[in-house]
Amino acid sequence: MVKTILVFLLVFGIIVIVHEFGHFYFAKRAGILVREFSIGFGPKLFYHRKGETTYTVRLLPVGGYVRMAGYEEADLRAGMPVSLFFNEENKVEKIDLQNKLQNVNSIPIEVTNFDLEEKLFIEGRIEGQADEVHSYSVTRTALLVEKDGTILQIAPKDRQFQSASLINRMLTNFAGPLNNFILAIIAFSLLAFIQGYVPSSEALIGEVQEDTPAAEANVENGDRILSIDNTEIDSFNQMVTVVGQSPETEMLFTIEKQNGMIVEKNITPESVDDGQGNQIGRIGVQTYLDRSLSSKITYGFTQSWQIISQIVVILGSFLTGGFSIDKLGGPVAIFATSQNVAQAGLFGIISFIGYLSVNLGIMNLLPIPALDGGKLLLNIVEGIRRKPISEEKEGIITLIGVGFLLVLMLAVTWNDIQTFFLN
Known part of the structure; x- marks a missing residue:
């Protein structure tokens, strides 16, 4: 169990960090203030501040987020007691929202008004001076200490997400899924180099087993199957399917040898049990293992791309065959699968990272509000309209998306629990 948990945290952590780093990098590149880079949700377990950003690890390892200025502001409001800290120029450099004992170097006030985006000031009544309101200038880089102790930097208007150009906002929104695709490409290429070969999808013959129909017909490693009974063969899987449908039936194979010669062979697949009581045909060959450098790189x-194609087909089936929650999986399904991955060792972990990373990238590109795809859709609408959607309307759309995703996540999680733990 401990090994499964560690594998789950490792795989999920790598995928989330890479995804969020995409948003983080392009936001920084566009001049957007990134207040927090968080792994996980809920109460914070650890945080470290570097530069303008606070890096946090939170309790629930079910995702992560990059908190960009303009999306979610600190919970500062009129009537709140806060402590103000000043720099040498007598400007506020830190606003502490925690309800703790006052520091001798701070001034406690009850906030009456503030503007931390344009005019950069905060007003309030000093404790013990209930009738007099004082106004203080705030620096552009002043810090906010939230009630849970997280330190964030205030964001003047020009540092907020909405102030960036449309193309930079689109790149920032797309960067998370893009990083997931890049991670998957690296993972699968790394897997190929570690293994030393790539299973070929082409209609090539790999190892030929002894005393099998293929061996008796002098079929050799590296031979290419061009056709079977005049049916053109394009892939190894297609060949397996065609052969499997004709046990104990003589078939005409057209084969291209490695020297370019074309030969024809009559081969009768032997009948074998598929483990489910069905008899299928087999000729006794394995998938060709391509050891070339180019195959490992590509x-x-x-x-x-193959995984992307499979996911698109599944998503398309929701439109043609109806929605089925059994085709979806959440963190519980990932955790359950992690047990088998842990047993498979390094190869299994790397492959799992690639597979999940592609899945996360595709799912985040779905045009659902609150997902990256939904944000990109709003960006496209803005480009067509030549003006942004109002913050109020965008907030409502996002809230609907969050509600939908929350309901979907609960349903998927319950379905996964029933599938993996209650059945």
């Missing part, structure tokens, strides 16, 4: 791209 495997990251081809394998990632």
